[in-house]
Amino acid sequence: MSSRAFDVIVIGSGPGGEGAAMKCAKEGRSVCVVDMRHQVGGACTHTATIPSKALRHAIQRFVEMRHVPGFRASPDAQPSFGDLTRTASSVIARQTDMRQTFYERNKVEVVEGRARFLDPHTVEVGQPKGAIDVLTAKAFIIAAGSRPYHPPDVDFSHPRVYDSDTILGMEEMPQSMIVYGAGVIGCEWGSMFRMLGVKLNLINTRDKLLSFLDDEIVDALAYHLRDMGCLIRHNEEYERVEGQDDGVVLQLKSGKKIKADVLLWANGRTGNSNGMGLEELGIAIDSRGNIKVNEAYQTSTPHIYAVGDVVGFPSLASAAYDQGRFAATHLVEGRLETKLVEDIPTGIYTSPEISSVGKTERELTKAGIPYEVGHAQFKSLARAQITGRTVGMLKILFHRETLELLGVHCFGDNASEIIHIGQAIMSQEGKANTLLYFVNTTFNYPTMAEAYRVAALNGLNRVF
Known part of the structure; x- marks a missing residue:
C-alpha cells in the first residue's frame, strides 16, 4: 500500500475531469487523475459520444453508397452491424492517444482504479490487480460520469436486451427493434437504426419528443422520423419486459404488446456516484445518482466539487468540459466564471441533426418578450441543393424592437456546426448582437452559412 499527497485529485478522465485537471495543472497545482478504465477519455470516448457518432457517420456513408450504381454488386455491400461499429475503433484509439499526451505534457499523474473516500481529504484507490493506493489532497473534483439506467425488473443479461453501452457490442443487424425512451439517446439511436432499414417502434414516456427544444424543431423531427418509417408511441410506460429466444416482448401499461427482435433501453442515465463513500461525508445524492452542487459546483463539503454527467442536466460532453474548468477556476482563484455556463448549445445527432442555443418561442412567450422569427428553409439554399441534403431549416428568434x-x-x-455562427454573435455585447450583423455581412456563396442572411432578411420583412 502506497500513500501520496496532491493539491487536487480529479476522479474521472472524461471531458469534465480533463477540463478540471488541465486548468489546475496549468495553474501550478499538483494533480492526480483517478479513472476506472485503463485508458483515459471516460465514457465519452469509449462507450458514448465518440463511438456512437463515429458509427452514425459510418451508417450515413453506407446509406449514401447504396445509391451509387453498381454498389450492390460489391461483396462488402452488406456489412454486419459489428462491422459498422468497428469503424469507430480507430477514432477511439486516436482520441485516447491524444488525450493521454495532455496529461503527460502537464505532468498530471493518472492512476487506474476505483476511488472511495476514507475521509474528507483521503481516498483509497483499488487497482485492477488488487493493490491499494491511498491518496490525499487539499481538494477534489468528482467527474465520474454516468451509465445507462437499469430498472431492477428488466433483465439486461438477456442477449436481446441492450442499453446504449452494450448495443455497441451487437454483431448482427436486427430486422425489428423497440427503443424504449425517446430522449436524446433514444432519438439518436432510433434514427440510426431506421436509416439502416430496421423496423422501429420508438416508445416515448412523455407527450412529445425532446420537450426542452423549440416546438417547431420538435415537430420537424417527429415528422421526419415518421417520414422515414419510424412508429412513435407517446405517453406509454412499460409494464413488463419479456426476453424470448426469438425476440423481446414489451408489455405496456396501456395494454399494448409489442414484439421485436431486440430491445434498446434508452430511458435515462444514472450518475456514477455509488460506492464512493460520499454518503458518509454527508454529500447529497438523488435517486438517479446525481450529486447535488451549488452554482460553483461545490458539494455540501466545500472542497469537494462535482461536474459533468454525475451532476445531471445538461449531460453534454461540451458542457462537462466547461464545468470542469469552471470548478477548477473557483477552486484555484475563488471566482465564478458565470459566462462558462450561459448559452450552452445543444447538439443532438439524429439524422438530420438538431442544434439550438438561447431561448425557445415557448420561453419568450411565457416571459412576455416581444419577439419575431426569421426562417431559412434548407431546400431553398443552393449549397443544400448541390449536396442533396435539403431537409431542414434555420430559425432565428430576435427582439422585435431592438433586433437583439x-x-x-x-x-x-x-446543424451542430452551423449553430456556432449564431452563438458567436449572441455572445457579443450591445449593438453587435443584432439581426443586422447577418444582413450586413457577406457570406461565401454557396454555403450553408448563407442561411443566416436568408433568415435575417426573412425576419426583417416581418418587422418592417
Whole structure:
C-alpha cells in the first residue's frame, strides 16, 4: 500500500475531469487523475459520444453508397452491424492517444482504479490487480460520469436486451427493434437504426419528443422520423419486459404488446456516484445518482466539487468540459466564471441533426418578450441543393424592437456546426448582437452559412 499527497485529485478522465485537471495543472497545482478504465477519455470516448457518432457517420456513408450504381454488386455491400461499429475503433484509439499526451505534457499523474473516500481529504484507490493506493489532497473534483439506467425488473443479461453501452457490442443487424425512451439517446439511436432499414417502434414516456427544444424543431423531427418509417408511441410506460429466444416482448401499461427482435433501453442515465463513500461525508445524492452542487459546483463539503454527467442536466460532453474548468477556476482563484455556463448549445445527432442555443418561442412567450422569427428553409439554399441534403431549416428568434438575437435553432445536415455562427454573435455585447450583423455581412456563396442572411432578411420583412 502506497500513500501520496496532491493539491487536487480529479476522479474521472472524461471531458469534465480533463477540463478540471488541465486548468489546475496549468495553474501550478499538483494533480492526480483517478479513472476506472485503463485508458483515459471516460465514457465519452469509449462507450458514448465518440463511438456512437463515429458509427452514425459510418451508417450515413453506407446509406449514401447504396445509391451509387453498381454498389450492390460489391461483396462488402452488406456489412454486419459489428462491422459498422468497428469503424469507430480507430477514432477511439486516436482520441485516447491524444488525450493521454495532455496529461503527460502537464505532468498530471493518472492512476487506474476505483476511488472511495476514507475521509474528507483521503481516498483509497483499488487497482485492477488488487493493490491499494491511498491518496490525499487539499481538494477534489468528482467527474465520474454516468451509465445507462437499469430498472431492477428488466433483465439486461438477456442477449436481446441492450442499453446504449452494450448495443455497441451487437454483431448482427436486427430486422425489428423497440427503443424504449425517446430522449436524446433514444432519438439518436432510433434514427440510426431506421436509416439502416430496421423496423422501429420508438416508445416515448412523455407527450412529445425532446420537450426542452423549440416546438417547431420538435415537430420537424417527429415528422421526419415518421417520414422515414419510424412508429412513435407517446405517453406509454412499460409494464413488463419479456426476453424470448426469438425476440423481446414489451408489455405496456396501456395494454399494448409489442414484439421485436431486440430491445434498446434508452430511458435515462444514472450518475456514477455509488460506492464512493460520499454518503458518509454527508454529500447529497438523488435517486438517479446525481450529486447535488451549488452554482460553483461545490458539494455540501466545500472542497469537494462535482461536474459533468454525475451532476445531471445538461449531460453534454461540451458542457462537462466547461464545468470542469469552471470548478477548477473557483477552486484555484475563488471566482465564478458565470459566462462558462450561459448559452450552452445543444447538439443532438439524429439524422438530420438538431442544434439550438438561447431561448425557445415557448420561453419568450411565457416571459412576455416581444419577439419575431426569421426562417431559412434548407431546400431553398443552393449549397443544400448541390449536396442533396435539403431537409431542414434555420430559425432565428430576435427582439422585435431592438433586433437583439434571443435564440437560434437549426434542424438539418451539419446543424451542430452551423449553430456556432449564431452563438458567436449572441455572445457579443450591445449593438453587435443584432439581426443586422447577418444582413450586413457577406457570406461565401454557396454555403450553408448563407442561411443566416436568408433568415435575417426573412425576419426583417416581418418587422418592417
